[in-house]
Amino acid sequence: MLSYSVKRLLMLVPVLLGMTIIVFAIIHAIPGNPALTILGTKATPEAIHNLNQSLGLDQPLYVQYFTYLKNILSGHLGTSIQDNTSIASEIWPHLAATIELSFVAMVIAVVVGINAGIISAWKQNSVFDYAAMIIALIGVSMPIFWLGLLEQWAFSVKLNWLPSIGRTDIITTVQPITNLYLIDTLLEGQFAQFWMVVRHLILPAIALATIPTAIIARMTRSSMLEVLKSDYIRTAKAKGEHMFWIVYKYALKNAFIPILTVIGLQTGLLLGGAILTETIFGWPGIGLYVYNAIQYRDYPVIQSGILVISFIFVMVNFITDLLYGLFDPRIKYR
Amino acid sequence: MSEPLLKVENLKKYYPIKGGIFGKVSETVRAVDGVSFTVNEGETLGIVGESGCGKSTTGRMIMRLIEPTEGSIQFEGKDILNISKSEMRKVRKDVQMIFQDPYASLNPRQTVGSIIEEPMIVHGLGDRKERRERVEELLELVGLSAYHAKRYPHQFSGGQRQRIGIARALAVRPKLIIADEPVSALDVSVQSQVLNLLQDLQKKFNLTYIFIAHDLSVVRHISNRVGVMYLGKIVEISDSESLYDNPKHPYTKALLSAVPIPDPDKTADRIILSGDVPSPAHPPAGCAFHDRCPVAMDICSKEKPVMKEMEDGRLVSCHLYD
Amino acid sequence: MSQSVQNGAAKDLVKEKGPLASALTDFWRAFRKNKPAIVGAGIVLFFIVLAVFARFIAPQGINDQNINIRLEPPSAQHWLGTDDFGRDIFSRIVFGAQLSLRVGFLAVIGSIIFGTLLGVIAGYFGKFIDTVISRFFDILLAFPSILLSIAIVSVLGPSLNNALVAIAIVNVPVFGRLVRSRVLTVKEEEYIVAARSIGMGNTRIIFNHILPNSFAPVIVQGTLNIATAILDAAGLGFLGMGAQPPQPEWGTMLSASRQYITNAPWTVLFPGLAIVLVVVGFNLMGDGLRDALDPRMKN
Ligand SMILES: Nc1ncnc2c1ncn2[C@@H]1O[C@H](COP(=O)(O)OP(=O)(O)OP(=O)(O)O)[C@@H](O)[C@H]1O
Ligand SMILES: [Mg+2]
Numbered sequence: 001m002l003s004y005s006v007k008r009l010l011m012l013v014p015v016l017l018g019m020t021i022i023v024f025a026i027i028h029a030i031p032g033n034p035a036l037t038i039l040g041t042k043a044t045p046e047a048i049h050n051l052n053q054s055l056g057l058d059q060p061l062y063v064q065y066f067t068y069l070k071n072i073l074s075g076h077l078g079t080s081i082q083d084n085t086s087i088a089s090e091i092w093p094h095l096a097a098t099i100e101l102s103f104v105a106m107v108i109a110v111v112v113g114i115n116a117g118i119i120s121a122w123k124q125n126s127v128f129d130y131a132a133m134i135i136a137l138i139g140v141s142m143p144i145f146w147l148g149l150l151e152q153w154a155f156s157v158k159l160n161w162l163p164s165i166g167r168t169d170i171i172t173t174v175q176p177i178t179n180l181y182l183i184d185t186l187l188e189g190q191f192a193q194f195w196m197v198v199r200h201l202i203l204p205a206i207a208l209a210t211i212p213t214a215i216i217a218r219m220t221r222s223s224m225l226e227v228l229k230s231d232y233i234r235t236a237k238a239k240g241e242h243m244f245w246i247v248y249k250y251a252l253k254n255a256f257i258p259i260l261t262v263i264g265l266q267t268g269l270l271l272g273g274a275i276l277t278e279t280i281f282g283w284p285g286i287g288l289y290v291y292n293a294i295q296y297r298d299y300p301v302i303q304s305g306i307l308v309i310s311f312i313f314v315m316v317n318f319i320t321d322l323l324y325g326l327f328d329p330r331i332k333y334r
Numbered sequence: 335m336s337e338p339l340l341k342v343e344n345l346k347k348y349y350p351i352k353g354g355i356f357g358k359v360s361e362t363v364r365a366v367d368g369v370s371f372t373v374n375e376g377e378t379l380g381i382v383g384e385s386g387c388g389k390s391t392t393g394r395m396i397m398r399l400i401e402p403t404e405g406s407i408q409f410e411g412k413d414i415l416n417i418s419k420s421e422m423r424k425v426r427k428d429v430q431m432i433f434q435d436p437y438a439s440l441n442p443r444q445t446v447g448s449i450i451e452e453p454m455i456v457h458g459l460g461d462r463k464e465r466r467e468r469v470e471e472l473l474e475l476v477g478l479s480a481y482h483a484k485r486y487p488h489q490f491s492g493g494q495r496q497r498i499g500i501a502r503a504l505a506v507r508p509k510l511i512i513a514d515e516p517v518s519a520l521d522v523s524v525q526s527q528v529l530n531l532l533q534d535l536q537k538k539f540n541l542t543y544i545f546i547a548h549d550l551s552v553v554r555h556i557s558n559r560v561g562v563m564y565l566g567k568i569v570e571i572s573d574s575e576s577l578y579d580n581p582k583h584p585y586t587k588a589l590l591s592a593v594p595i596p597d598p599d600k601t602a603d604r605i606i607l608s609g610d611v612p613s614p615a616h617p618p619a620g621c622a623f624h625d626r627c628p629v630a631m632d633i634c635s636k637e638k639p640v641m642k643e644m645e646d647g648r649l650v651s652c653h654l655y656d
Numbered sequence: 657m658s659q660s661v662q663n664g665a666a667k668d669l670v671k672e673k674g675p676l677a678s679a680l681t682d683f684w685r686a687f688r689k690n691k692p693a694i695v696g697a698g699i700v701l702f703f704i705v706l707a708v709f710a711r712f713i714a715p716q717g718i719n720d721q722n723i724n725i726r727l728e729p730p731s732a733q734h735w736l737g738t739d740d741f742g743r744d745i746f747s748r749i750v751f752g753a754q755l756s757l758r759v760g761f762l763a764v765i766g767s768i769i770f771g772t773l774l775g776v777i778a779g780y781f782g783k784f785i786d787t788v789i790s791r792f793f794d795i796l797l798a799f800p801s802i803l804l805s806i807a808i809v810s811v812l813g814p815s816l817n818n819a820l821v822a823i824a825i826v827n828v829p830v831f832g833r834l835v836r837s838r839v840l841t842v843k844e845e846e847y848i849v850a851a852r853s854i855g856m857g858n859t860r861i862i863f864n865h866i867l868p869n870s871f872a873p874v875i876v877q878g879t880l881n882i883a884t885a886i887l888d889a890a891g892l893g894f895l896g897m898g899a900q901p902p903q904p905e906w907g908t909m910l911s912a913s914r915q916y917i918t919n920a921p922w923t924v925l926f927p928g929l930a931i932v933l934v935v936v937g938f939n940l941m942g943d944g945l946r947d948a949l950d951p952r953m954k955n
Contacts, residue, residue: 011794018795022807029811141935143887145894146910146928153917153924272800276891280914290803291895294810306807310799397853426855438846443868452864453854502854 005322012318016311023307024068027299028061038081038297051081055300072307078300082293087304091286095308096179097167098278098285102270104182104205109212110263114252116213117220121228122247132217139214144273148207148280155203163200165282172196204281208273212266264320268313337411338372339510339542340396345369345405347391351615363615365391367566368405370641373510378536378543380553380574382589383563384611389546390434392563393512396544397431398422409510427457430503434515436495440487446473446498447483453505472501476531493524500531504539512544517552529556550589554578562586565622566614568641572648582650584627621653629654693944699937707753714747718904727920737922739913741902745923748904749930755905756934759820759889760882766824768878771831776862776870778832779839790836793829801826802888809897816889816905819898823885834877838870845869872949880942883935890931906931 030037035051052058056067071078077087116136120129156164167181168174174193177184182201185194227233228247236246275287282288286305293301349363366388373379381389394400396407398414407414414425430453433439440449447469454465470480476497487495496516503511513532517525533556535541547553553560554574561571562585570583581587588605607626612618618625624634633653641651687693706713722742730737736745778789796804808822842848843866851861890907892898899905901912906927913923 014791015794015798018791019798022795022799026807026811031812137936137939138932141883141887141932141939143890143894143907143910143928143931143935145891145907146924146931149910149914149917149924150928153921157918268800272802275802275806276894279895290806294806294895294897299810302807302810306799306803309803313800314798394849399849399852423855426853431850431853433846433850435846439850441847441851441865441869444864452851452856456854456856456860499850502850506854 004325008321015314019310020069020072023303024065026303038299077304080298080301082296082298087301091308093179094284094286094289097283098274098287100180100182101204101208101283101285102274104201105208105270108205108209109216113213113216114220116217118224118247120221121224136214136217139210142210144207144210145276145280147210148277151203151207162203164203167200167284169196204277204283208270208277211269260320260324264317267316271309271313339375339410340373341408343370343406345395346403347395347400348403361615364566364617365614369568371561371571373542373544375542376540377558378545378556380557380560381546381563382550382553382560385548386611387563388566389563390514393514393546396512397429427506428509430508430511432499432503432511432513432516435519436492436499439499440495442487445484445486449498450501450505453502457506459506472504476501492520493528496520496528510542514546565617567622570650576646576648583652584629585623687945687948690944690948692940696937696940696944699933700941703753703757703934706750707757710750710754714750716744716747718748718751719902727916730922736926739923740916745926749926752904752906755816755899756886760886763820763823763885764878764881767827768831768874771828772835775832775835776839779836780843780862793832796829802891805888805892806897809892814897816899816903819889819892823888827881831874834873835870838873839866842866842869876942876946876949879938879945883938886935
């Protein structure tokens, strides 16, 4: 196990390096003169020269890359072209917003998905099963930006139940401590604010959770069906244990591995989906940060945003891989 | 005596087994460990031994499907480990193989016709029409019918499939055929049919066979000479008559005593071998067989025996005959 | 043997199918038995018909504007209503099918070609080249896919074709890994050893023996990937990084209409429904194929 962890950690190195190369390449792969593309055709030669210098674009490629790598390793993520702010200091609040949203979405996905999957398997071929699986099919086929728009229309515009934009009301500012507002408001003892933050979270989190929920429900169902057929479930049934307990206790324990895998894989979808969800709900997360940067051709922000999100994705996968080993000692590590 | 068709000398195949984080070679599997023999034109050499003793590896090295670690292979006097690509192509045509598992050795997505035709295409024999005529001819030759050509392998029984495999091997008119346990996956009743077919074909086309099997009874009738392998080495090799009548090596004796004896006059004591075949990664020191040998002596665990020629031309590798 | 029998047999030989054709026959056999797959195929076929005959089906042209009928609700005349330029939404959705299907099919075909190529090379030749290619796949897969597409489009510039290229690139490692692992399995099959033993060259082995026996999972994955490719293309269109207005790409239509959702929800509803429906179609078809062909592939 330990040697596997070390091996897996060593394998991260080329992947992370490759990631930095690709992200580094973004700005260099722009056809023509990057500075001209960034500044637009009306730029003065002087402005272009200055930008080239500040981005280091006038140096040999390998020098640029190693400078870039050195900067990243020391925590410098560059400067935004748009407003000259340091990206490293800007990125955390955005990242926190995304983490909060993704975490809530993942909780929804796991709770709803696993339960729906278990019940579907338990009541196989029942109306519930069919309905759940049809909903799941539509769920995985749904453009989440469309779902988000419909949610806004139904719950904000028509019913006026929930807010549709942002993390907070315009008039309220949450005192940022961790930038995770659910925690910050509680730390401050601001329960009214906490409730407001929750209300803002609901719609975007549901939109973001849709696809993972559907996938987890399908996965759970199929792995549960296998488990339910196995011998010890039959033994437990013969012992007269109540079906409800049998299903949840025995089956969940054994269905955990595939679920863990999906969760690992879904994080990517979730982080990727965040950019769409955040755009629709005006959620000031890293997705919106990158989206706005794209509108302004703010390449340093695009680069660092993509790098940070992907880094998180890689690490989540790394951790789920290790957890996998903890939960299932049968797995042989090569 | 004329030049042998195939001459194998000191052939070895070692597999390094890697382990640990940095892929160090932790041990070496000696799959084949210094095998030498010759095969004369028109004869059948049987190679016999328990599972895992390196028979297939030997056969596949001769086909150059596996690159030997060491040793030389001469086919018609040419060292085929050191020849040009174009010469090797010709050798590939002259040496064909028949496989053990007739279910796995035929591509399930190819028709029988195309399976048999393919070697001819690869070696550029004949035009389309000639090849297809030859396919039909071959099918009839191995006891199938021309109309079988358009069927798929899964539509045939094991014995029929093996016939297809034989037809494929014959397609390019090879000189040497290496048959790697060609009947061991078949029902006993079908086995002798296929063996008879192989013998008929040999007579008809003056074929030379290397016939691999894991028990002596199968090779008995088909082989002129038999080599017995144990843990990557040949322990005894001689003409089949004397091998069966008067085995020299204790391992051969043990194998033979396991064969049901058709002749009631000969009542041999069954020799039951104790223990399992050792792993080829950790062969015992000295004679590889000594820890299971009923007549082992002190020297056997210390010195490796060398191959010695007996008066009658047989070769045995055993300290009993020092 | 009589002459006539021989001729008959020879004729049969001519009709014999190649390895790929036989693989396709197998598909069809397995496919027919699977009801969801048939439903999915029906939906897909429906959209293909829409796309191919768009000019005859659509009552109006792609960009026929009429300011007098802006944002009209669905009616007998405009089945799905009109948008802010007074264009017939039904017609635009019909033409949009051309764009979405084109992106879906071409992107996936592109990914399959390059993924298969790399996967075969990695799996068949192994060793160093395998390490290099596999690491390359790892790196590409380390990015959330939509994000990598965005990165690529941000370099190439926003357009439907660039979105297509981006989606194709992003999915190359999906097929690459799949093919590589199939090749690793198939390579060890005895009929491959047999092929090598008759002196067959690598190219022929790969194309005649390994690929036909590796392709089942690729076709399944390909079908499912058309679904995600269409979704991703719509997502990119929605973000302004794919098709550009006035192209009737469904995601782009959604993004152009979102501001009218309060007054004219149909402008948002129907393009989205079209996406859901076609994606459901491909998903059903892919799931059905997978279940029929290889139940073990189920995640
Ligand atoms: N690629 C490989 N790597 C490591 N060891 C191998 C490899 N191929 C074969 N071996 C080992 O070499 C030994 C000889 O194998 P081989 O297939 O030649 O045996 P065999 O005599 O044909 O057995 P069988 O009767 O089962 O076919 C076996 O112990 C096998 O485990
Ligand atoms: Mg063998």
